[in-house]
Structure formats: C-alpha cells, structure tokens
Amino acid sequence: MKITNDIQVLVIDDDQDVVEAYQSLLEIAGYSALAVTDPTKAIEMLHKDWAGVVVTDMYMPGLSGIELLEQIKDLDAELPVIMITGHGDIPMAVDAVKKGAIDFLQKPLQPEQLLALLERFLPRRQQTIEQRITLLKGASSILLGDSPLITKIRDQIAETAPTLKDVLIEGCQGTGRSTVAKLLHDGSHIRQGPYVTLKGSAVSTTPDLQRSMISARSGTLCLHNPQEMPKETQQWLCRFLLEQERQGKKEVRVLAVTNNNPEQQVETEVFLPELFYFLSQVRLSMPTIQQRTCDIAMLFKHFLKQSCLTLKKPLPSVDKAYINTLNRHDWAGNVLEIKNVAELYAIGIVKLAGQERTKPLDQMSSPLDDLVDSYEKQVIEDALYLFAGRINEVSSYLQIPRKKLYLRMKKHSLDKAEYKVQSSC
Numbered sequence: 001m002k003i004t005n006d007i008q009v010l011v012i013d014d015d016q017d018v019v020e021a022y023q024s025l026l027e028i029a030g031y032s033a034l035a036v037t038d039p040t041k042a043i044e045m046l047h048k049d050w051a052g053v054v055v056t057d058m059y060m061p062g063l064s065g066i067e068l069l070e071q072i073k074d075l076d077a078e079l080p081v082i083m084i085t086g087h088g089d090i091p092m093a094v095d096a097v098k099k100g101a102i103d104f105l106q107k108p109l110q111p112e113q114l115l116a117l118l119e120r121f122l123p124r125r126q127q128t129i130e131q132r133i134t135l136l137k138g139a140s141s142i143l144l145g146d147s148p149l150i151t152k153i154r155d156q157i158a159e160t161a162p163t164l165k166d167v168l169i170e171g172c173q174g175t176g177r178s179t180v181a182k183l184l185h186d187g188s189h190i191r192q193g194p195y196v197t198l199k200g201s202a203v204s205t206t207p208d209l210q211r212s213m214i215s216a217r218s219g220t221l222c223l224h225n226p227q228e229m230p231k232e233t234q235q236w237l238c239r240f241l242l243e244q245e246r247q248g249k250k251e252v253r254v255l256a257v258t259n260n261n262p263e264q265q266v267e268t269e270v271f272l273p274e275l276f277y278f279l280s281q282v283r284l285s286m287p288t289i290q291q292r293t294c295d296i297a298m299l300f301k302h303f304l305k306q307s308c309l310t311l312k313k314p315l316p317s318v319d320k321a322y323i324n325t326l327n328r329h330d331w332a333g334n335v336l337e338i339k340n341v342a343e344l345y346a347i348g349i350v351k352l353a354g355q356e357r358t359k360p361l362d363q364m365s366s367p368l369d370d371l372v373d374s375y376e377k378q379v380i381e382d383a384l385y386l387f388a389g390r391i392n393e394v395s396s397y398l399q400i401p402r403k404k405l406y407l408r409m410k411k412h413s414l415d416k417a418e419y420k421v422q423s424s425c
Contacts, residue, residue: 048076145295161187171286174334193219200228227271289331303342347382389419
C-alpha cells in the first residue's frame with residue numbers, strides 16, 4: 001500500500017508505545033499521521049510524489065535510520081526526513097544531516113521542536129510536489145510521446161529542474177537535448193535569469209568561457225560538448241564548480257550537452273575526468289527514435305499540424321500505409337528528421353515512400369502545362385512561407401540555385417518581401 005497525500009507525517013520507530021505517543025501528539029496538533037514499527041515496510045509505502053515528512057528513529061532492528069535515510073534519498077532526494085536520536089548519538093545524527101536529513105531531534109523529544117520543523121518543512125514539500133506536477137504538464141506539452149523512456153525523462157526533468165543541480169544531458173543529435181536543457185532552466189526559480197548557450201568548439205581560451213559565465217550569472221549556461229574545450233579551460237570550469245559546491249551558492253547553473261558514451265572520451269583523456277564527475281552527478285540520457293518507435297506516428301501528426309497552421313493550409317489526410325512506412329524508417333536524424341519530413345508533407349512533398357514523390361492531384365481540371373506551373377508556384381510559395389522569405393534557406397530547401405529560384409519567382413510574380421515576418425509596433 002502506498003501512502004496517499006491524506007497522510008502528512010510518517011512516523012517510524014520499532015517501539016509500539018513510542019509511535020503511538022508520536023501519532024497521538026501529531027493528531028492533537030492537527031496533523032494526519034501514520035505510524036509504522038517496521039522500517040522495511042515503511043520504505044515500501046513511500047513514493048516520490050508523496051507530499052509529506054518522514055520522522056524516524058536512528059536505531060531500529062532490520063534497517064537502521066541511516067540506512068533508511070539512504071534508501072529514501074535514492075527514491076527522492078527532496079523528501080524531508082527528521083531523525084530522532086539519543087543524546088550519545090549526536091555525531092551519527094550530524095552525519096545523517098550531511099547525508100540529506102533536514103534536521104535531528106534528541107530524546108526525550110520536545111513536542112514544540114518537532115511541530116516547529118513540521119510547520120516549516122511540510123509547506124515546502126507540498127510546494128515541491130505542486131511545482132513538479134506543473135513542470136510535468138509543461139514538459140508533456142513540449143517533450144511529446146507516451147513511451148516509457150520519454151515518460152521517464154519528463155519525470156526526471158520535473159524532479160531535477162527546481163534543484164539547480166548541474167546536469168549532463170547525453171544522446172544523439174536530434175533527440176531533443178537542447179529542448180530538455182531549456183525545460184530544466186524554465187522549471188527553476190532562476191527562470192527569469194539569463195539562458196546562455198555556448199559550444200565547446202567555440203572556446204579556444206579560458207577567458208572565452210569566463211565571459212560566457214559572466215553573461216550567465218544568476219542564470220544558466222547550456223554548454224555543448226564541454227570536452228571540446230582546451231584542457232586548461234576544463235580544469236578552470238572544474239575549479240569553478242567545486243568552489244560553488246563548497247560555498248553552497250549557485251552563481252551559474254551548468255547544463256552540459258554531449259553525445260552518447262562520454263565515458264569513452266574520459267578514457268581517452270579528451271574529457272577531463274574531474275569535470276565529467278561534477279557534470280554527471282545528474283545524468284539524463286535521451287532515447288533515439290528507434291528506442292521509442294511507438295511515438296513516431298504521434299510526433300509526425302503533431303509536426304504536420306504545426307506546419308499546416310504556420311502555412312495556413314488545411315490538414316491533409318495520412319493513410320495507414322504511409323504511417324506503416326514511417327514506423328519502418330530508421331530515423332537516423334531522430335525527432336528533428338520527423339519534423340522535417342512532416343513539414344515537407346504539409347507542402348505536398350511525400351518522402352520515404354520508396355522515392356520522393358508528390359501527392360496525386362484529385363483530378364485533371366486543367367491542361368498539364370497549367371497544372372505544372374500552378375504546382376511549381378505553390379511549392380515555391382509554401383517554401384517562402386516556411387522560411388519567412390529567406391532566400392538562402394528557400395534555395396537550399398528546394399535544392400535549386402538562388403539565381404534559378406529568383407527567375408522562377410519572377411515568372412510567378414512572387415515577391416520575397418511579402419513572406420517576411422512583420423514585426424508589430
């Protein structure tokens with residue numbers, strides 16, 4: 001049985017008389033409490049979404065208070081735990097606080113001290129859970145999919161974003177690594193602070209990184225491929241992170257984005273081991289599309305709908321055979337490739353169907369030459385809309401030289417200025 005949020009306090013002690021006395025005290029004070037004498041059963045009842053506080057004795061048979069604390073922190077590092085200890089066990093209680101307990105109280109217990117801690121930490125815990133739910137809803141609307149792997153990523157974002165811990169986000173290109181980094185920033189209390197992105201390959205000297213750190217002060221630095229920075233710069237960043245940890249003050253949160261298997265780069269001494277250690281204390285591994293094939297159809301339809309809304313075009317139908325084709329594709333470019341294919345489909349270009357082709361016209365209502373001209377105009381116009389009149393991108397997208405594109409646009413009386421995004425005053 002899992003504890004519900006109707007219970008505010010879980011009391012754990014192997015002495016039945018003691019837990020009954022605690023429970024009575026808490027209920028008189030207006031708290032809903034549950035008492036348990038077997039710590040091994042208590043850990044089975046806890047879950048990361050419980051909005052309560054744990055009060056546990058230090059010495060218990062079968063599972064000590066310290067061991068229980070470690071298991072609770074593995075379940076949810078933010079779940080508040082208050083340790084109850086004898087007078088002679090102060091050093092052990094201090095060690096428990098270092099390991100994540102919010103505080104400790106000595107026996108004989110002073111009721112007002114316990115109630116003061118509950119009054120302080122219960123609202124914080126409830127706020128943490130509410131914030132996680134909000135973050136999870138936000139992540140679900142951006143990081144789409146129902147597969148277990150992407151669901152786990154959303155849960156990790158909801159749990160990690162408010163903590164301001166540095167995070168290593170690893171995975172292949174196109175899996176959504178940058179999206180996750182932005183969600184982590186937006187879900188923190190420094191969301192109003194700066195969000196600075198920097199590529200490791202753009203850092204040739206330590207001052208290059210230092211300037212970006214200054215720009216990101218009181219905010220987040222999203223650092224792509226930190227292993228591409230010079231060794232001395234990696235060492236400087238390592239010292240910076242260590243100093244932040246020692247002072248307990250977060251001047252800049254660092255979110256590192258890298259490819260799969262960074263350990264290999266550590267082994268070859270490309271990635272400084274100390275820096276890898278600091279950045280990888282929290283790791284998020286982004287799944288490839290091949291690892292979440294059940295999400296392909298949903299992602300394609302989502303991006304197709306988005307493109308049609310952008311282009312102000314009716315949403316085309318997608319037959320089952322084409323969905324099967326999508327599901328069989330290897331998607332080397334991951335989510336980004338699905339997005340590109342969906343955008344092409346929106347303007348009438350069908351990819352992955354054995355060869356690139358356009359959707360068939362319903363009927364031959366005009367001579368062939370007129371139909372060809374009309375279709376050519378439509379494709380160019382859709383591409384101009386898609387890239388807001390940016391000719392270089394349109395030319396690359398349609399795979400024709402700029403000069404040839406301008407000639408076709410002149411033929412169809414198309415002016416790039418009419419497709420540029422108009423800024424409002």
